[in-house]
Every structure is written in C-alpha cells, then in structure tokens.
Amino acid sequence: MVRDKEATKAKLLDAALDEFAEYGIAGARVDRIAAKAGCNKAMIYAYFDSKEGLFGELLKIQIDRVVQSVPITPEDLPGYAGRLFDAYREEPKLLRLAAYHRLENGFDALPESEAEAYRHKVEAVAQAQLEGRITAAFNATDLLDLVVHMSILAFSTPNANRDLVVRSVERLIAE
Numbered sequence: 001m002v003r004d005k006e007a008t009k010a011k012l013l014d015a016a017l018d019e020f021a022e023y024g025i026a027g028a029r030v031d032r033i034a035a036k037a038g039c040n041k042a043m044i045y046a047y048f049d050s051k052e053g054l055f056g057e058l059l060k061i062q063i064d065r066v067v068q069s070v071p072i073t074p075e076d077l078p079g080y081a082g083r084l085f086d087a088y089r090e091e092p093k094l095l096r097l098a099a100y101h102r103l104e105n106g107f108d109a110l111p112e113s114e115a116e117a118y119r120h121k122v123e124a125v126a127q128a129q130l131e132g133r134i135t136a137a138f139n140a141t142d143l144l145d146l147v148v149h150m151s152i153l154a155f156s157t158p159n160a161n162r163d164l165v166v167r168s169v170e171r172l173i174a175e
Contacts, residue, residue: 009047011037016058021093024100025055059101060113062094072121074128077147078169084151085165095155118144135173146172 015036019028030051034041048054070083088095101111110118126140138146150165150172 005047008037008039008043012039012044012047012054013058013061016054017062017093017097020055020058020100021096025052025104028055030054055097055101056111059097059111062091062097063111063113063117066091066094067117072124074125075133077125077134077143077173078166081147081151081169082166084148085154088152088155092155095152 012033015033016028018036019033023029028051030041030044033054034044037043044051044054048057066084066087070080070087073080098111098114122140122144125134125144128134129136129140135143147169150169153165153168154161
C-alpha cells in the first residue's frame with residue numbers, strides 16, 4: 001500500500017483544527033485526532049514529532065492564511081480592521097487557537113509566524129507614517145496593536161460589531 005504523505009498530513013491537520021479549537025493544547029487527544037482523520041496516531045508523531053508540534057504547524061498555517069487573505073493596508077487602517085474582523089468571523093477557530101496558545105504558553109509567547117507577520121505590518125505602518133500617508137501621533141507598533149485589537153473586540157464584547165470597529169478605528173486615526 002502506497003501512503004500519500006501530504007494527504008495524510010492534510011487529514012490530520014483538518015482533524016486537529018476542530019480538536020484544538022474545542023479542547024486547547026492540553027485537552028486535545030491524539031487518539032481522537034487520529035480517529036477523526038482515519039489515521040494511526042503514530043502518523044502524528046512521524047509527521048509532526050508531537051502533539052505540540054502538530055498544534056504549532058496548525059497555528060502557523062491558520063495565521064499564514066489570514067495574513068495572505070487580509071494584507072495590511074496602512075493608508076486604510078479602518079478598512080483593514082474591518083477585513084480582519086470579517087476574517088475572524090468567517091474562521092473563529094483561529095482566535096481560539098491563538099487564545100489557547102497564549103493561555104498554555106504565556107501571554108508573551110508569540111508564535112514565530114505571527115511575530116514575523118506582525119514585524120512586516122509594523123514596518124508597513126511606520127513607512128506610511130514616514131511618508132505622511134497616515135497619522136504619526138502614535139508609534140507604529142502601538143497604532144497597529146490598537147487596530148488589531150479593535151478587530152477582535154466584537155468576539156469578547158457582545159455589543160460590538162463590525163461597524164463599531166471601523167468607526168472606532170476611524171476616530172482613533174482622526175485624533
């Protein structure tokens with residue numbers, strides 16, 4: 001029997017998304033992931049080294065997907081916040097994965113893929129500030145932090161919605 005390594009990895013990652021989003025890293029069980037994927041749990045260790053390795057790869061893929069689908073637009077930070085909000089609403093499991101990562105690894109533990117994406121975004125904001133395309137009233141990191149956190153506000157605040165996020169960022173930029 002010929003094994004399709006990439007197809008097996010894809011099945012494991014798909015099954016792991018639901019498991020980790022539901023139970024976090026500590027609560028997830030490799031036997032449930034393997035069963036849902038229709039694979040032997042030894043494949044998790046063969047392809048990802050550990051449950052934590054599987055989680056790390058899954059989180060990287062999910063972050064990369066959002067980074068690619070929602071590119072930074074420094075000259076339209078309110079629109080960027082709204083598009084991030086929409087992306088998180090379409091794929092809420094990413095926010096859960098990120099939350100579990102921070103809860104189980106410490107709030108300062110940023111996945112490398114997220115840190116790298118964030119560095120590029122800060123550089124884009126700083127460049128736009130230098131060119132006078134956006135406000136320089138805040139340093140680039142603080143401004144991006146505010147915009148990104150506004151985009152996830154509605155997921156922890158019941159009365160927040162996309163329009164509130166966009167209006168709030170517009171006010172922030174105008175001040």
